[in-house]
Amino acid sequence: MSPEEWHLANDDSPLDYAAALRRTEGDAGLLSDLARIFLDDCPRLIAKIRTAVSNAAPRQIEHAAHELKGCLGNFSAAPAFEAAEKLEMLARDGQIADAVTAAGQLEAELGRLHPALERLITRPI
Amino acid sequence: MTILVADDDKVHVHLLTALLKKRGFSVSIAYDGLQAWSTALRSRPEAIILDIHMPAGTGFEVLRKLKTSTKTSQIPVIVLSGSVNADEIVTIETLGADRFLQKPADLEQLFDALGGLLNLTRGTNEVA
Numbered sequence: 001m002s003p004e005e006w007h008l009a010n011d012d013s014p015l016d017y018a019a020a021l022r023r024t025e026g027d028a029g030l031l032s033d034l035a036r037i038f039l040d041d042c043p044r045l046i047a048k049i050r051t052a053v054s055n056a057a058p059r060q061i062e063h064a065a066h067e068l069k070g071c072l073g074n075f076s077a078a079p080a081f082e083a084a085e086k087l088e089m090l091a092r093d094g095q096i097a098d099a100v101t102a103a104g105q106l107e108a109e110l111g112r113l114h115p116a117l118e119r120l121i122t123r124p125i
Numbered sequence: 126m127t128i129l130v131a132d133d134d135k136v137h138v139h140l141l142t143a144l145l146k147k148r149g150f151s152v153s154i155a156y157d158g159l160q161a162w163s164t165a166l167r168s169r170p171e172a173i174i175l176d177i178h179m180p181a182g183t184g185f186e187v188l189r190k191l192k193t194s195t196k197t198s199q200i201p202v203i204v205l206s207g208s209v210n211a212d213e214i215v216t217i218e219t220l221g222a223d224r225f226l227q228k229p230a231d232l233e234q235l236f237d238a239l240g241g242l243l244n245l246t247r248g249t250n251e252v253a
Binding site: 075 | 131134147178208226229
């Protein structure tokens with residue numbers, strides 16, 4: 001199943017393939033490259049968030065979530081983007097307890113996004 | 126024509142680089158504020174696309190230096206920011222940004238802005 005077919009078969013897709021492809025002006029190879037770069041960098045970004053959350057450091061959490069949100073914005077990955085944005089806002093407001101929960105939700109969304117991005121690499125549209 | 130893309134988001138840098146090259150531009154890259162400032166001085170790009178949140182010297186500091194140095198003040202700067210903070214937007218305007226766009230940037234809008242600042246033909250935004 002191609003990524004596009006998979007997306008159409010999954011209403012709750014973590015990634016809007018059509019929108020992501022529009023951002024690369026229809027260049028599936030470029031979109032695949034972007035997915036590879038993101039997946040290479042993702043563990044570092046997640047580690048930054050985990051460290052910041054374990055330090056209960058709002059400013060660090062805010063920065064780390066902001067950085068991850070920026071990367072996610074390139075993929076039209078609305079659920080993970082919104083989860084990162086929520087974490088960023090909670091940290092900005094100093095709501096650490098809620099930020100811990102939001103960080104967990106963000107990791108869950110990233111877990112859903114990961115295979116969708118891998119599909120872009122292994123089976124470009 | 127060379128465009129300096131200054132952003133610590135490697136995905137965004139790769140995307141912009143590919144699309145700018147497709148339009149005939151050369152691209153210089155900086156991943157932090159220090160690199161952005163030194164590359165701007167060294168390569169004197171025709172325009173700069175500057176992310177405001179970068180390590181090692183924020184985009185604010187880079188923008189202030191760019192717009193106060195006689196060597197770089199004439200270079201058009203398009204500032205990108207994922208922040209919705211109104212104070213930041215005012216600061217960006219006060220420091221002299223030529224355009225401000227929210228991230229994730231609408232790329233059509235970004236290239237239109239770039240074309241306008243460089244006086245390129247609207248619609249194609251391609252280097253002659």
